[in-house]
Amino acid sequence: MESYSQIAWLIPLFPLVAFLVLMAFGRQWRELGPYVGIIATLASFILSLLVWIERLGDKADNYTWNALEWLKVGDVSIRMGFEINNLNALMLVIVSLVSLLVNVYSKGYMHGDDRITVFFGYVSLFTFAMLGVVISENLLELYIFWELVGLGSFLLIGFWYHKPEARAAAKKAFIMTRIGDLGLLIAILLLFWYIPSHSLDFTSIHNALSEQLIPDHIVTWVAILIFIGAIGKSGQFPLHTWLPDAMEGPTPISALIHAATMVAAGVYLVARTFDIFQASAVAMDVVAYVGAFTAILAATIGVAQNDIKRILAYSTVSQLGYMMLALGISSTITAGMFHLFTHAFFKALLFLGAGSIIHAVHTQNIHEMGGLAKKMKITTWTFAIGTLALSGIPPFSGFWSKDAILYEAYHGEHWGLFAIGLIAAFFTAFYMARLFFLVFLGKPRGTSEAHESPSVMTVPLVILAILALGAGFVQTPFNGWFGEWLTGTETAEHEGAGLVMIVSTIAGLLGIYLGYMMYLNNRISREIISGPAPWLHKLVQNKYYLDELYSAIIVKPLKALGSMLILFDEFIVDGIVRLSAAAVGGVGKVGSRVQNGQVQTYGLLTLLGLLILALALVGRRFI
Structure with a gap:
């Protein structure tokens, strides 16, 4: 009997078929179009879930199929196929689940749009590309799907192309991510040149590194060039400026891109090629310090933004910096991937919650909202859960994954990075408290006609809220199941974990308390910074003029x-x-x-x- 891993190639095929069908018959299937996208993504999710459950068994073997000879030049054969291991089995579930919920949510959010079938077709293409990245058996195949993800993002960000801002944002995203992609391409060419067999599959790369067939300085350059590719897709400094502008696309696309797909691709790439980074201490330091700088940079910018989606966008940039920081200072991928896992749920929840708000009040400026808690109870409670998870408040999922990253910095005695992580956590809690208090608990401002979104939009919010609340318990200082399953290594005792948990919780609570005193209680002036130092407020509000x-x-x-x-x-x-x-x-x-x-x-x-x-x-x- 075949295992589910052997038919995992069907997972990306379902959304590909949906894309082809919608592009061929979209105009005639205006009412059926959303269902085609939803059914295809549901099929991908069910099969992904079965693959993941199958791999929960003890020491499940990796499955690789690469019998398709794509290109043969002399004695060099380039093959295509797919590979299933614990890392990409986890990513398959994350990507397909979030994509499914976004598809369901979009049926309500995009209702009435003249190009709704085109929208669902583009979403299906994007999902196909991301799932292809996840199961690719070699770096060249991954790069092909990687570029297709870029195309999908271009189409979705610029979906409302009649708006000049959307066209500009789509072009900006496409061009800036291409800069990073050039680095990845050069890395692939270097590996092809220096690996004697010219094989680009991950097993051959691992073996070449183990046998030290690649010179050390080349390994460093390859790792840094791969990271440049990740910088582009995951919006790390200095290629981060496209990601907030991507908010010009429909809000469900913001959730899809910023939660579990495109921006997660960069983190996944580093985790997938972690062997290469571990072989170079210089490359690991580059990843850690770029991630830390990005985390604090984006967190401070988020404090002074007024557009609800842009606040969440800079939050995404900051959290991705956390993930890169974790990968750069850890001996395993556990902490970084754990934060990617939890972030996928609470960030998708926050973006879809923002879409529910925008759907009700028809504005994105948080200063034009207020008092929505009485009129949008489901959105309010689910958004509150997402806010607490992102702010790192126990027992919500973001607390456990952020704490795991801070513990890695503490345990490795990276005191500077540990301090940056705490400061970024404080700013994160502050700007999320500012957003929540102004939008939901503040004085009503022009929101008299606001009402709760339809169930097709609120049900995905509830599901994501449950995951944002409980997903973190798979990896705690008292339960190392997630890391042990993901990496196959036992989790060491967490000495000092209690201290880190206390300190990180205090940082988050202080941020929320300051937000409460400034934006709800009004005992602290909102001009506490802009008054004595207006230049500083203007500098941050204008995103450091980058x-x-x-x-x-x-x-x-x-x-x-x-x-x-x-x-x-x-x-x-x-x-x-x-x-x-x-x-x-x-x-x-x-x-x-x-x-x-x-x-x-x-x-x-x-x-x-x-x-x-x-x-x-x-x-x-x-x-």
Whole structure:
């Protein structure tokens, strides 16, 4: 009897078929379109769940199929296939579950949109690409799906292409992630060159590293280049500025991209190639410090934003920084992947909750909301659970996974990184408290017509809220099941874990308390920072002017260079072409006048020819 792992190739196939069907028959299936997407994703989730349950058994063997020979050059054969292990079995469940809930939610949120079938088709394509990334058997195959994820994000972010902001955001996301993708491509080429067998499957890469077949400095460069690819997809500094702008897409897409799919791809890539990073201490430090800097940078920016989706977007950037920090300082992938696991649920919950709010009040500015707790009870309670989970308050899931990261920094005596993690946790709790108190408990402001969203939107919120509450218990200082199952290694005793838990909880509670005193109780002035230091508030509100800096040092010089090249092309290249064409045309005109069939013209030309010949002979004689 075949195992479920042997038919796991069907998991990405279901959404691919849905995409093809919706693109072929979408206009005729306007009412059925959403159901096609939902059913396909449901099939992927059920099979993913069966694969995951199958792998819960003791020491389940990895399954690899790579019998498809895609390309053969000489003795080098490039194969395609799929691989199932504990890491990607977990990712299959996360991606398919969140995608399923987003599809169900979108049926209500996108109701009435003229291009609703196109929307569900794009979502299916995006889901297919991400599931392909997860089960890819080698790096080249992963890269192909990786690029397809970029295409899907471009289509979804720019779905409302009639809005100039959406078009600009889609182009920005596509171009900035391509910068990172170039790093990943170069890393793949280096591995292909230095691995004697030229095999790019993960087993061959592991063996090459174990046998030290790749020079140490090349390993470092490969790891850093792979991380550059992850920086692009996961919105790490300095390629993070596309991710908040991606909020111009429909809100369900914000949840899909920011929770468990595109941005998680970078973290998954580092975890999938963790052998390479472990072989280079320099690369591990790069991952840790870039992640830590991104976490604190985005957390401070989130404090001063007023758009509910952008606050959550910068929160995503910050939490992804936490994940990278964990991967850079740990000997295993447990802490980083554990936070990815919990974050997928509570961040999807928060984005879909934000969509429910926007659906009700038709604004994204938190200062134009207020008092929604009385009118949107389900959204309020589920959003509160997501807020507490993100803020790292026990016993919600985000507390356990964030605590695991802080413990890794504490246990490894990375005191600077530990301090950054605590400060970022404080800011996270503060800006989420600010958001929650202003939107749900503050004074009503223009929300008189607000009402609860339909059940097709609230049911996914409830499911995600349950997961945001309970998912963290799979890995605690008292229960190391998640890490043991994921990595196959026993969890060591957590000395000092209690102290870390207390300190991290205090940081989160202080952030919430400060938010309460400033935005609900009003005992602390909201101008506590902007009053004495307005420049600092303006600096943070304008995202440290990084977009303006990039525009000044990259965009404008490139545009100037482009203008110069256009002038060169128009006056030099095109000028030569036009001159050549004019010369040929002139010769043709002269020839047409000469070859006119008149005898006297031919006689005159003959006489001129004889005269020229005679002059040439005379000149040659004297010379």
